Amino acid sequence: MAARAFDEIWGTGGTAKPRPEFASLARWMASTPMAELERRQQSAEATFRQLGITFAVYGDDDAAERIIPFDIVPRIFTAFEWTRLSAGLVQRVEAINAFLTDIYGSRRILADGVIPEDLILGNSQFRPEVVGAPPPHNIWSHICGIDLVRTGPDEFWVLEDNARTPSGVSYMLENREAMIRLCPELFRQYRVQPVDSYGDTLLETLRSVAPAGASDPVCVILTPGRFNSAYYEHSFLADSLGIELVEAADLEVDDDIVWMRTIVGRVRVDVIYRRIDDDFIDPLVFRPDSMLGVPGLMAAYRTGHVTIVNAPGTGIADDKAVYSYMPEIVRYYAGGEPLLPIVQTWRCREPKALQYVLEHLPELVVKLVDGSGGYGMLVGPTATNAEIETFRAALIAKPHCYIAQPTLALSTVPTLTEKGVAPRHVDFRPFALTGTKGVKIVPGGLTRVALRQGSLVVNSSQGGGTKDSFVLADDGEAAG
Amino acid sequence: MLSRTASSLYWLGRYVERAEFTARLVEATVRLDALSSRPAGEAAWASALSVIDADVAFAKTGEKLTPRNVARFLTLETQHRGSVVRCLDAARGNAKAVRTALTREAWSAINRSWLLFHGRASPGDTQATLNLVDQAQAETRGFEGAIGRMMRNPSSWFIRLGATVERADNTARLLDVKYHILLPEGEAVGGAVDRDQWTTILQTVSAVNAYRWLYREGLKPWFVTELLILRRELPRSLAASAEEVVLHLNALGKQTGFQGEADRLARLRHARLGDTKIAEVVDGGLHEYLEDFIEENAAVDQAIARQFRFV
Numbered sequence: 001m002a003a004r005a006f007d008e009i010w011g012t013g014g015t016a017k018p019r020p021e022f023a024s025l026a027r028w029m030a031s032t033p034m035a036e037l038e039r040r041q042q043s044a045e046a047t048f049r050q051l052g053i054t055f056a057v058y059g060d061d062d063a064a065e066r067i068i069p070f071d072i073v074p075r076i077f078t079a080f081e082w083t084r085l086s087a088g089l090v091q092r093v094e095a096i097n098a099f100l101t102d103i104y105g106s107r108r109i110l111a112d113g114v115i116p117e118d119l120i121l122g123n124s125q126f127r128p129e130v131v132g133a134p135p136p137h138n139i140w141s142h143i144c145g146i147d148l149v150r151t152g153p154d155e156f157w158v159l160e161d162n163a164r165t166p167s168g169v170s171y172m173l174e175n176r177e178a179m180i181r182l183c184p185e186l187f188r189q190y191r192v193q194p195v196d197s198y199g200d201t202l203l204e205t206l207r208s209v210a211p212a213g214a215s216d217p218v219c220v221i222l223t224p225g226r227f228n229s230a231y232y233e234h235s236f237l238a239d240s241l242g243i244e245l246v247e248a249a250d251l252e253v254d255d256d257i258v259w260m261r262t263i264v265g266r267v268r269v270d271v272i273y274r275r276i277d278d279d280f281i282d283p284l285v286f287r288p289d290s291m292l293g294v295p296g297l298m299a300a301y302r303t304g305h306v307t308i309v310n311a312p313g314t315g316i317a318d319d320k321a322v323y324s325y326m327p328e329i330v331r332y333y334a335g336g337e338p339l340l341p342i343v344q345t346w347r348c349r350e351p352k353a354l355q356y357v358l359e360h361l362p363e364l365v366v367k368l369v370d371g372s373g374g375y376g377m378l379v380g381p382t383a384t385n386a387e388i389e390t391f392r393a394a395l396i397a398k399p400h401c402y403i404a405q406p407t408l409a410l411s412t413v414p415t416l417t418e419k420g421v422a423p424r425h426v427d428f429r430p431f432a433l434t435g436t437k438g439v440k441i442v443p444g445g446l447t448r449v450a451l452r453q454g455s456l457v458v459n460s461s462q463g464g465g466t467k468d469s470f471v472l473a474d475d476g477e478a479a480g
Numbered sequence: 481m482l483s484r485t486a487s488s489l490y491w492l493g494r495y496v497e498r499a500e501f502t503a504r505l506v507e508a509t510v511r512l513d514a515l516s517s518r519p520a521g522e523a524a525w526a527s528a529l530s531v532i533d534a535d536v537a538f539a540k541t542g543e544k545l546t547p548r549n550v551a552r553f554l555t556l557e558t559q560h561r562g563s564v565v566r567c568l569d570a571a572r573g574n575a576k577a578v579r580t581a582l583t584r585e586a587w588s589a590i591n592r593s594w595l596l597f598h599g600r601a602s603p604g605d606t607q608a609t610l611n612l613v614d615q616a617q618a619e620t621r622g623f624e625g626a627i628g629r630m631m632r633n634p635s636s637w638f639i640r641l642g643a644t645v646e647r648a649d650n651t652a653r654l655l656d657v658k659y660h661i662l663l664p665e666g667e668a669v670g671g672a673v674d675r676d677q678w679t680t681i682l683q684t685v686s687a688v689n690a691y692r693w694l695y696r697e698g699l700k701p702w703f704v705t706e707l708l709i710l711r712r713e714l715p716r717s718l719a720a721s722a723e724e725v726v727l728h729l730n731a732l733g734k735q736t737g738f739q740g741e742a743d744r745l746a747r748l749r750h751a752r753l754g755d756t757k758i759a760e761v762v763d764g765g766l767h768e769y770l771e772d773f774i775e776e777n778a779a780v781d782q783a784i785a786r787q788f789r790f791v
Contacts, residue, residue, distance in 0.1 A: 050588050050591060050592065051584065051587070051588065051591075225577075226576050226577055231576075235579040235580050238580045239579065239580040244482055244485075244580075245580045246482065247484070249484065250482050250483075250484055260482060261482060261483045261484070261789060262481055262482055262483060262789075263481050263482075263483055263486050263634070263732075263736060263788040263789060264736045264737070264738060265789075
């Protein structure tokens with residue numbers, strides 16, 4: 001990247017002068033010795049390890065359980081920045097839910113030729129099984145994590161939508177706990193909006209979408225089990241919400257009603273927050289070899305006896321080719337310009353786009369339309385010639401499987417490195433909750449940081465770390 | 481509460497108790513070795529293996545029966561289910577499965593104990609072994625303390641129920657094994673070796689001082705037996721365990737509104753122990769008595785599993 005990336009604390013001018021809102025953070029960094037910062041960071045990580053906030057990296061024998069590295073320097077959003085972000089997120093989430101209602105219902109957007117029909121109807125994530133059986137209140141993605149990147153003070157871009165099973169909120173909450181404990185002085189300098197309402201808001205959201213007639217809805221979280229890489233988060237959420245964490249073996253469907261097996265007999269379940277992909281949730285309807293699902297669950301769902309969060313069929317909103325049409329989708333349902341732009345995206349299924357991409361591979365990021373976790377991705381600028389050629393062949397073989405985007409100069413935030421505090425690239429995932437009372441965005445989110453110098457890969461499964469994300473209560477600092 | 485959760489909590493309780501008991505066993509045997517008037521010899525370590533049913537497994541390793549080898553085997557042998565490290569592994573596995581039912585303190589205590597043992601090769605010499613088992617016991621006590629501070633709800637009762645059932649089993653086995661090998665040929669009743677062996681038993685169930693408080697006549701096998709079987713003052717006695725099982729089942733029954741076969745069996749046992757005199761036990765054969773007790777304890781365990789629908 002030729003131009004210097006925008007640093008969220010220092011701006012673009014190097015470390016001479018911090019952006020005005022962050023003067024006190026800059027002073028805090030200057031006045032706290034490196035050794036002390038490191039000590040606090042290690043203390044946080046030791047706590048995380050003791051608490052077992054680990055995740056498993058598949059296929060990695062040695063690191064059976066790892067903690068995600070935590071960096072103690074927070075990134076900060078001013079109240080003004082947050083207000084604008086929130087509005088954009090609300091607009092986007094509402095559009096996503098309207099879109100899903102439409103494509104599984106009357107399909108106006110396809111009839112109007114806004115999106116190619118085959119992109120939706122031929123999509124592996126499109127679930128014909130839910131056509132004509134919309135979820136309560138037409139809410140599909142109750143919990144949506146929208147990945148954002150930033151290239152300038154006012155330049156935010158949506159990188160990706162995670163409407164199906166977004167994860168990472170437990171890190172948002174645990175990181176905040178760690179920061180309060182280790183850097184209380186920062187919370188005197190800044191009025192930081194709290195994030196601990198997430199649990200209450202989520203529970204309220206779940207209960208609000210329970211089937212009609214459920215006077216005191218029983219909500220559960222359905223997990224694949226403790227060998228799943230995100231299991232810690234599943235148990236953390238169940239604990240925060242005070243609801244049961246169930247596995248498939250604990251549930252049975254009888255008479256199209258879902259029951260869970262308890263020590264006093266069976267108890268009816270009204271809402272299931274499932275952290276399992278559609279493919280695995282019901283062996284009678286989807287993958288028959290799935291041991292993680294509940295036979296008959298979809299029948300109970302279609303009958304309306306149980307609400308599933310996020311609704312089956314939502315996965316198509318995560319598709320990156322669909323993402324490339326999001327500006328059109330937002331315009332279509334919101335009736336106005338999208339407040340949050342997407343990153344420029346070339347759809348390789350289109351011949352002209354494919355040609356452009358093949359000619360510019362070393363400059364581009366190429367992704368699978370149904371990929372996740374940063375796997376199966378090409379980062380042109382840092383790839384070897386061999387890797388680029390391999391990708392070229394894959395693209396030519398199956399162009400419809402890929403999209404490409406330019407490499408962005410992602411914003412950086414000061415981060416503790418072996419050589420002292422230095423800028424590292426970050427992204428941001430806020431969480432939007434949608435219930436019958438509308439869309440609520442928790443003032444905070446997961447900031448992921450690429451720990452290697454110059455690296456743009458922030459995924460935890462590939463060595464990224466996290467930071468706390470402050471959203472200030474009002475502009476300016478509390479005390480000087 | 482999910483049946484699967486109850487099952488995991490119950491077994492969490494059993495495995496932590498088992499880990500602690502095995503650690504105490506090692507500690508007591510080390511002390512017997514170090515402090516007795518004559519070297520304890522192979523018999524002490526062989527008997528330790530017998531208590532937890534590990535004699536055959538140890539023989540299979542082909543290792544020599546030395547204090548160091550057996551201490552290592554009992555604490556760190558990953559191939560044997562009954563070793564402290566394996567018990568903590570199982571405990572932690574169960575704890576992980578039911579994290580939502582545990583407080584942070586309880587989980588941290590288990591995790592810390594596990595971290596202590598995980599990946600360690602050898603306890604080293606006697607001092608190092610004692611340090612290791614000391615630490616293990618500190619953590620398991622920490623766990624017990626954390627359980628005590630949990631909300632009084634089915635989670636804590638299931639854990640304690642499991643721990644108590646396990647404790648009864650352990651004490652019965654300890655007494656059974658030790659009683660038989662206690663007096664090697666050629667040793668005199670009431671002699672130095674005899675006394676050391678009985679003191680080891682008391683040490684394993686932390687009853688050395690308790691004994692002195694309750695019995696003024698000096699160390700006598702008859703009284704040690706009575707203490708461990710019938711005296712409710714000693715928390716690890718069979719009688720105390722039987723009583724505690726009834727208490728925990730009652731608490732669960734109040735909460736759930738149901739009682740069943742497990743309650744019935746537990747109450748019968750508790751009542752019977754209240755009426756038993758030590759003379760009857762010894763006359764009928766201590767070994768037979770303890771065998772029957774262990775079998776009955778297993779029946780209570782199975783009744784609990786059925787009553788709460790563990791599977």
